[in-house]
Amino acid sequence: MGQRRIFHHAVRIPRNPFSRLLDNKKINSYNKAMKILRIIARLNIGGPARNAVLLTEGFPGTALICGEVDKSEGDMMYLAGEKGIKPIIIKELGRELSWKDDWAAFWKIYKIIREVKPDIIHTHTAKAGTLGRFAGILYGKAILIHTFHGHVFSGYFGKVKTIFFIWVEKFLALFTDTIITVSEALKKELVEKYRIAPEKKFSVIELGFELDELLKLPPRENSGTVNVGIVGRLVPVKNHKMMLRVAKRVGDIQGQSPKKGTVPVEIVPVRYMIIGDGEMRGELERYVEELGIKDKVEFKGWVKDLKAIYEELDIVALTSLNEGTPVSLIEAMAGGRPVIATNVGGVKDIVKDGASGYLVELGNVEEFIKKLLELIKDPEKRRKFGENGRNIVKDRFSKERLIKDTEKLYNNTLQENQFLRS
Missing domain, CATH: 3.40.50.2000 (Glycogen Phosphorylase B;)
Structure with missing residues (x-):
């Protein structure tokens, strides 16, 4: 089969971000528009938020889920607005650990997944990566991709909490189809130092920007x-x-x-x-x-x-x-x-x-x-x-290169998992 093309309809997140795509049920999985659910904890100033917004813009058929930004962090929601993107806000998807809020956020993410039936669930950052992938595992019918923009295993938490987070990542990696890192050094650290998953499960896609x-x-x-x-x-x-x-x-x-x-x-x-x-x-x-x-x-x-x-x-x-x-x-x-x-x-x-x-x-x-x-x-x-x-x-970190590399990874991952729903 030929490669599945990504760029079909331009979706600008209406009331239901996939309302146009959900009507397209009779087309087989390699010819219909690809549906992507992108999840990030919050659009605070920094590389992960820019990356998530640019990828949402670059792949029509994408919806973006995020939490609210803490006032002290600097809000990049304006960038999504400039691109015509209206994120789905889950207030409970907060910065701090909270059993109550995290549980509520998990169920809201799962309900969205059940409604829109995405081909790919792509998570960014630790909190969104944890809740989004657990919800994706429960759903069981989508490709799971996670991007490490860094990690929280050094310089963030105490020893006990850090060990816990490492084991959570190791468990989630078992169910993740592809793990993306934004640098070779980060991949090497996650594979060799923390042993999150075998190297074959990792791909490196460097960030891209509008420079x-x-x-x-x-x-x-x-x-x-x-x-x-x-x-x-x-x-x-x-x-x-x-x-x-x-x-x-x-x-x-x-x-x-x-x-x-x-x-x-x-x-x-x-x-x-x-x-x-x-x-x-x-x-x-x-x-x-x-x-x-x-x-x-x-x-x-x-x-x-x-x-x-x-x-x-x-x-x-x-x-x-x-x-x-x-x-x-x-x-x-x-x-x-x-x-x-x-x-x-x-x-x-x-x-x-x-x-x-x-x-x-x-x-x-x-x-x-x-x-x-x-x-x-x-x-x-x-x-x-x-x-x-x-x-x-100038060329290495362009937006165009980011989208091209990600498109290739999406297509390759889907071709390797043809069991995905018909």
């Missing part, structure tokens, strides 16, 4: 001050306190008097911009005051306009304890900005050390300071790294 505006961004004009930015949620795993300690030390080094017989330290004014919001904002603002660097640090909150974020920055930093795919670094590189980051998770799959930026081992604050100072003092290196980074990401 056109960033790819046209010119270098920042020399204002005499170097702006260093860190973009992301203000949560423990992003490790902002390390960045603030670095900012303090860079200021101390530049302000100290040279020892006799040594070359004076060149003083370059530096300003640090914290773009994002989250549960740690108050704590981080107090930490800035404790360090005595309030005059050097600006908390910008969430900024919807990506171009506005990166056109202000000369250097983009990331100090995370754990990362799947570092979205802010991809955006920065598309914008022609050099980057410096801790070498965790999928970061090394994106950043070419010494070519598009610098990678520093987690915990090595002194090396991070040294490399950051190199970028601060060398505008030509910043320009060169920025150009290299842009060349690395």
Whole structure:
């Protein structure tokens, strides 16, 4: 049989997101429009939400289920609206663990699955992946696909809870037809370190973005001050306190008097911009005051306009304890900005050390300071790294490539499972 084509009717989520497709019952499974149910815990600012929205737009015949976004996280529901997508909101599909709400969310997801009878249930992120796949297992008539955009096995929970989550993922993997990771490094970690499932069950599909505006961004004009930015949620795993300690030390080094017989330290004014919001904002603002660097640090909150974020920055930093795919670094590189980051998770799959930026081992604050100072003092290196980074990401992380790769995976998975309902 030939490959099943994905792109049929354009569905823009009416009252019943599959109302047009449900009438098409007499066509066999390889010629009718494919029905996809996409589930994500919430459309908060970050790579998973962007990915889910772009895939929903890219595959007509898709409905999107999500929960509500916490006020502190930054809401990306506007992006769905811009694409003409109206998600199905399940209020109980919340961020925190709650037996009552999670049970209610599970049954609501299951009822939606029973009503729309999707060919594919594709889940994103841990909470949605758990509830959505359990509901899919109970339904028993759809392909189950889950995307790991990262994992919660390091930097999020205590030991007992982490072990529990690992075992839940191992169990769910037994019933999942394909597990997608957004980087080779993440796949390797899930297969070799956590042993979630055999390697043959995994596929790597890197994220895709709408990068056109960033790819046209010119270098920042020399204002005499170097702006260093860190973009992301203000949560423990992003490790902002390390960045603030670095900012303090860079200021101390530049302000100290040279020892006799040594070359004076060149003083370059530096300003640090914290773009994002989250549960740690108050704590981080107090930490800035404790360090005595309030005059050097600006908390910008969430900024919807990506171009506005990166056109202000000369250097983009990331100090995370754990990362799947570092979205802010991809955006920065598309914008022609050099980057410096801790070498965790999928970061090394994106950043070419010494070519598009610098990678520093987690915990090595002194090396991070040294490399950051190199970028601060060398505008030509910043320009060169920025150009290299842009060349690395411009095609690799395009929206078109994401949709093409996902279409191929969907078709291959369906062909391997021809027992799906007639």
